[in-house]
Amino acid sequence: MTSGEQLEHSDQPLDLLDARLLLLLTDEPRLGVLECSRRLGVARGTVQARLDRLLGRGVLTGFPPALDLAAMGYALTAFAVLEIAQGRRQGVSEGLAAINEVCEVHATTGQGDLFVRMVARSNADLQRVIDEMVDVPGVERLSTSIALSTPVPPRVRPLLEKIT
Amino acid sequence: MTSGEQLEHSDQPLDLLDARLLLLLTDEPRLGVLECSRRLGVARGTVQARLDRLLGRGVLTGFPPALDLAAMGYALTAFAVLEIAQGRRQGVSEGLAAINEVCEVHATTGQGDLFVRMVARSNADLQRVIDEMVDVPGVERLSTSIALSTPVPPRVRPLLEKIT
DNA sequence: TGCATCACTATACAAGATGTCCAGTGATTT
């Protein structure tokens, strides 16, 4: 009876309903399928199908718990740019991955070869983490900077709102 | 009858059960409270109480949907280090926050003043995003590097496993 | 030593959600 979304299915990865659903789940991630369907004004089966499709396509990869590292005792977040010996990226990456406090590593263009995000409990602890990184075979130069504040915390919301 | 965790409550932010619970939810985030209690071998009420406590303390901040930006059409991730005019951090941060493709901004020590993570659909699109950033009043210098690969994707698992 | 407190177990019950069907409808494709 109702209906009326714009259905230019596939090709365009996300349509309006997908975006609204993801936005809803972004704001209240523990909502069940039924509650989502009520809020969006569509049938439950539709929400279920959309979620399945998003998961299947790999757009939605899951609902991991978001942890506040600071609240867990990791007061510091720091970034490191490192230059590595030619052809050692694989090995260095593995070495970095073995360090617990290393939260993220990217290979980048530009002067630095690898870019690392890490956390530490204190300055002394950060020193220890840095030392561990320097000790990884293949690491030639490492420069660190500490995050003083985070004016824009990690977000995807604006990209979804753009669709809406 | 059973029991036997180490209960050195509070002070230590996370105990063994907390860590195991968070690890479980990291791996299978859509598990319900009941299923978690079964897997962990504790009573449902215990899991419920732990989750409430973690949420209350702010260690667990929620279960946001994890989106694969690449699958959403944002093929590129890039980082920018920018230097800004003295005393303009607030304003610049707001300007950056207004750009949809800006996913994260940190103020850092070291040469650059702000560090930005952003995404784009293509090289041309990235150019557009960079131009928008340069146009933010107060931005004096901007250098960009593109993420070629991500040897270590964002993770907190190792920090939890350390507790276990 | 003795009592209060705390975290946990174990169980219960009503209310609600989920997984899974299916028939029906309108729009799009062929």
Added chain:
DNA sequence: AAATCACTGGACATCTTGTATAGTGATGCA
């Protein structure tokens, strides 16, 4: 015109949730 597709709306049994309560062992404190 027929087939296809996404969606609606309803139904059903089964499972989960929110909430409560009594009982147990360990810890803390007077």
